[in-house]
Amino acid sequence: xxxxxxxxxxxxxxxxxxxxxxxxxxxxxxxxxxxxxxxxxxxxxxxxxxxxxxxxxxxxxxxxxxxxxxxxxxxxxxxxxxxxxxxxxxxxxxxxxxxxxxxxxxxxxxxxxxxxxxxxxxxxxxxxxxxxxxxxxxxxxxxxxxxxxxxxxxxxxxxxxxxxxxxxxxxxxxxxxxxxxxxxxxxxxxxxxxxxxxxxxxxxxxxxxxxxxxxxxxxxxxxxxxxxxxxxxxxxxxxxxxxxxxxxxxxxxxxxxxxxxxxxxxxxxxxxxxxxxxxxxxxxxxxxxxxxxxxxxxxx
Amino acid sequence: xxxxxxxxxxxxxxxxxxxxxxxxxxxxxxxxxxxxxxxxxxxxxxxxxxxxxxxxxxxxxxxxxxxxxxxxxxxxxxxxxxxxxxxxxxxxxxxxxxxxxxxxxxxxxxxxxxxxxxxxxxxxxxxxxxxxxxxxxxxxxxxxxxxxxxxxxxxxxxxxxxxxxxxxxxxxxxxxxxxxxxxxxxxxxxxxxxxxxxxxxxxxxxxxxxxxxxxxxxxxxxxxxxxxxxxxxxxxxxxxxxxxxxxxxxxxxxxxxxxxxxxxxxxxxxxxxxxxxxxxxxxxxxxxxxxxxxxxxxxxxxxxxxxxxxxxxxxxxxxxxxxxxxxxxxxx
Numbered sequence: 001x002x003x004x005x006x007x008x009x010x011x012x013x014x015x016x017x018x019x020x021x022x023x024x025x026x027x028x029x030x031x032x033x034x035x036x037x038x039x040x041x042x043x044x045x046x047x048x049x050x051x052x053x054x055x056x057x058x059x060x061x062x063x064x065x066x067x068x069x070x071x072x073x074x075x076x077x078x079x080x081x082x083x084x085x086x087x088x089x090x091x092x093x094x095x096x097x098x099x100x101x102x103x104x105x106x107x108x109x110x111x112x113x114x115x116x117x118x119x120x121x122x123x124x125x126x127x128x129x130x131x132x133x134x135x136x137x138x139x140x141x142x143x144x145x146x147x148x149x150x151x152x153x154x155x156x157x158x159x160x161x162x163x164x165x166x167x168x169x170x171x172x173x174x175x176x177x178x179x180x181x182x183x184x185x186x187x188x189x190x191x192x193x194x195x196x197x198x199x200x201x202x203x204x205x206x207x208x209x210x211x212x213x214x215x216x217x218x219x220x221x222x223x224x225x226x227x228x229x230x231x232x233x234x235x236x237x238x239x240x241x242x243x244x245x246x247x248x249x250x251x252x253x254x255x256x257x258x259x260x261x262x263x264x265x266x267x268x269x270x271x272x273x274x275x276x277x278x279x280x281x282x283x284x285x286x287x288x289x290x291x292x293x294x295x296x297x298x299x300x
Numbered sequence: 301x302x303x304x305x306x307x308x309x310x311x312x313x314x315x316x317x318x319x320x321x322x323x324x325x326x327x328x329x330x331x332x333x334x335x336x337x338x339x340x341x342x343x344x345x346x347x348x349x350x351x352x353x354x355x356x357x358x359x360x361x362x363x364x365x366x367x368x369x370x371x372x373x374x375x376x377x378x379x380x381x382x383x384x385x386x387x388x389x390x391x392x393x394x395x396x397x398x399x400x401x402x403x404x405x406x407x408x409x410x411x412x413x414x415x416x417x418x419x420x421x422x423x424x425x426x427x428x429x430x431x432x433x434x435x436x437x438x439x440x441x442x443x444x445x446x447x448x449x450x451x452x453x454x455x456x457x458x459x460x461x462x463x464x465x466x467x468x469x470x471x472x473x474x475x476x477x478x479x480x481x482x483x484x485x486x487x488x489x490x491x492x493x494x495x496x497x498x499x500x501x502x503x504x505x506x507x508x509x510x511x512x513x514x515x516x517x518x519x520x521x522x523x524x525x526x527x528x529x530x531x532x533x534x535x536x537x538x539x540x541x542x543x544x545x546x547x548x549x550x551x552x553x554x555x556x557x558x559x560x561x562x563x564x565x566x567x568x569x570x571x572x573x574x575x576x577x578x579x580x581x582x583x584x585x586x587x588x589x590x591x592x593x594x595x596x597x598x599x600x601x602x603x604x605x606x607x608x609x610x611x612x613x614x615x616x617x618x619x620x621x622x623x624x625x626x627x628x629x630x631x632x
């Protein structure tokens with residue numbers, strides 16, 4: 001099922017807006033996890049503006065899809081999306097890193113309504129997401145009488161889960177053993193309502209991910225753990241949208257899904273790409289922001 | 301005869317704390333389908349009952365405690381009440397950062413039952429003593445350490461009613477004696493005076509309350525009037541009760557089947573130093589790992605080695621009273 005060209009174009013424009021929001025965040029602090037944020041832009045845009053169930057006016061909606069950002073240092077991109085969705089006013093972008101701000105340095109469920117997972121310590125997101133996905137299965141399986149409305153929605157015949165859980169992982173954090181514990185768990189309990197999206201930008205803080213501790217053969221690993229796997233270009237909007245929609249249609253195959261999105265760290269910005277920059281500071285950030293604002297400014 | 305509080309009913313028969321936990325856990329799971337047993341290949345209190353009656357309320361995560369903590373947090377985020385059961389070194393120690401980041405940061409309603417203490421044949425890996433100290437520094441976590449089966453049942457019931465993360469420390473070896481009556485009032489965060497006194501006060505937790513109760517007979521023989529306080533909640537500590545005990549006696553001895561570094565003893569010391577300084581003695585494990593040891597009614601090698609016997613409590617109390625008297629003399 002091919003998507004209309006205008007949908008793809010719309011999403012691409014949206015992605016540019018999200019980028020602009022990210023630049024505002026970086027500019028306000030002259031600091032940020034620029035590399036991993038830029039590599040995630042298209043994926044997050046496709047999720048929040050096309051694929052997932054999310055109500056900006058009611059982000060505690062019990063049936064919303066859960067988004068677990070395991071690489072929570074790149075929360076800037078989620079903040080940018082939440083602002084674009086109107087959940088937070090635009091001025092909030094400038095409060096990033098500030099005391100008492102909903103936009104904390106790492107994603108925090110408690111401080112930022114609309115975010116499902118407090119991360120930062122890498123490798124924990126997939127377990128949490130698996131717990132949420134298991135809970136969805138459990139709620140439907142239990143279905144006992146006498147339990148309050150909302151906790152266990154009654155679905156007699158289900159072609160869709162009540163909600164899906166999306167875990168967004170970094171490639172570096174797949175070096176954590178816990179990720180693979182969670183992978184085994186998800187496959188044991190047939191969590192076909194769980195979708196892991198790996199932002200495979202090939203670099204972590206110390207250098208190339210596959211030099212530091214090789215994760216390859218990556219897709220084969222997920223397959224061996226009992227997952228359905230697909231590999232896409234994580235900056236090609238059409239491929240992202242197609243892959244996401246396909247995971248939904250595959251529901252019922254008893255397999256958790258993994259989308260390996262090949263991306264570029266610091267995508268779109270010359271010196272960020274060249275430096276594979278993880279955490280940028282000062283001039284490096286501001287130079288990139290200037291370039292990016294000019295390059296992606298056509299939308300405003 | 302020792303004059304006990306009316307809620308104390310001592311029977312010198314061995315009793316497992318685990319029995320109380322099991323009873324309350326079954327009752328909680330029966331009452332509330334949201335209670336989910338998270339198994340880490342270490343069994344579960346009442347596992348036979350669970351398997352037979354509520355198989356859906358069990359999830360086996362295997363020997364993967366870090367993932368177990370994360371899955372429990374995810375379940376709690378969706379309104380379930382997951383209960384993890386393992387050793388403290390595994391459920392908390394192995395998954396320390398997972399408990400901190402995935403569970404405590406958001407104050408998810410996850411319960412952890414962890415076995416710990418110096419005793420047992422299992423040796424250095426399993427007979428850990430550092431759990432209380434490592435857990436006390438974690439915000440949002442309540443720590444309970446019941447001392448007999450009656451209290452264990454009430455503590456587990458209270459834990460399941462409380463909304464928020466709780467660590468229930470279960471000292472399973474050696475068995476305690478029965479100490480409390482069936483109508484013993486239990487409250488999270490409240491210490492309990494088993495007996496008032498004027499010469500010194502013992503503040504004990506977990507199994508060491510059994511040794512403290514035994515020590516009371518020895519004090520009686522020696523003509524010492526020693527108060528006995530049970531501190532089941534190790535966090536938050538009952539500050540008022542500690543100050544009251546200090547005011548009542550002027551000499552405090554703490555007793556714990558755990559490291560005295562960062563444990564009950566240090567907690568009490570801090571409260572006393574800040575509010576009502578009196579001489580203090582800490583009985584417990586002093587900066588040492590445990591090991592295997594035989595426990596028979598005649599001889600308990602570990603109790604002897606770590607000096608956790610009623611006799612050692614008596615010695616500590618005497619030492620503390622001597623400190624108190626010396627201090628009084630110096631003041632004059």
